[in-house]
Amino acid sequence: xxxxxxxxxxxxxxxxxxxxxxxxxxxxxxxxxxxxxxxxxxxxxxxxxxxxxxxxxxxxxxxxxxxxxxxxxxxxxxxxxxxxxxxxxxxxxxxxxxxxxxxxxxxxxxxxxxxxxxxxxxxxxxxxxxxxxxxxxxxxxxxxxxxxxxxxxx
Numbered sequence: 001x002x003x004x005x006x007x008x009x010x011x012x013x014x015x016x017x018x019x020x021x022x023x024x025x026x027x028x029x030x031x032x033x034x035x036x037x038x039x040x041x042x043x044x045x046x047x048x049x050x051x052x053x054x055x056x057x058x059x060x061x062x063x064x065x066x067x068x069x070x071x072x073x074x075x076x077x078x079x080x081x082x083x084x085x086x087x088x089x090x091x092x093x094x095x096x097x098x099x100x101x102x103x104x105x106x107x108x109x110x111x112x113x114x115x116x117x118x119x120x121x122x123x124x125x126x127x128x129x130x131x132x133x134x135x136x137x138x139x140x141x142x143x144x145x146x147x148x149x150x151x152x153x154x
Contacts, residue, residue: 001051006052007052007053007109009040009041010040010054012121013039013040014057014060017035018061018097032062059105059106063105072085074100074141075100092130092134099117104145110149111142111145112149
């Protein structure tokens with residue numbers, strides 16, 4: 001399995017872990033242990049989860065948790081007027097949080113890759129309208145947080 005595939009699996013696991021942290025009110029240590037022991041690379045309820053880059057998974061989940069207040073404020077600003085982050089469905093919030101953390105905290109990953117990966121992840125759970133909204137929000141945030149990367153091609 002390629003590094004890209006292991007990272008895609010880590011992103012999926014991170015979004016699911018962030019979702020579960022919010023809806024089940026679980027702490028960071030508990031959620032990391034649960035996902036590493038029972039989800040990543042395992043079969044769960046008939047679904048096979050791919051092996052993931054565990055350090056990448058841990059970085060995203062712990063990075064979002066550490067900076068969640070600032071991340072949420074910025075996402076609120078980036079969303080459409082009158083549509084605050086708290087009105088966005090919980091899994092979509094988790095996807096946006098993970099993606100924005102990666103845009104800000106992982107300069108080693110190209111911004112266009114981050115956007116494409118999280119839009120692909122959103123496509124697994126949502127229709128084109130929701131995925132398009134995630135794409136638009138992430139594109140705006142990427143252009144703001146990584147202007148040098150996005151200046152060459154408009």
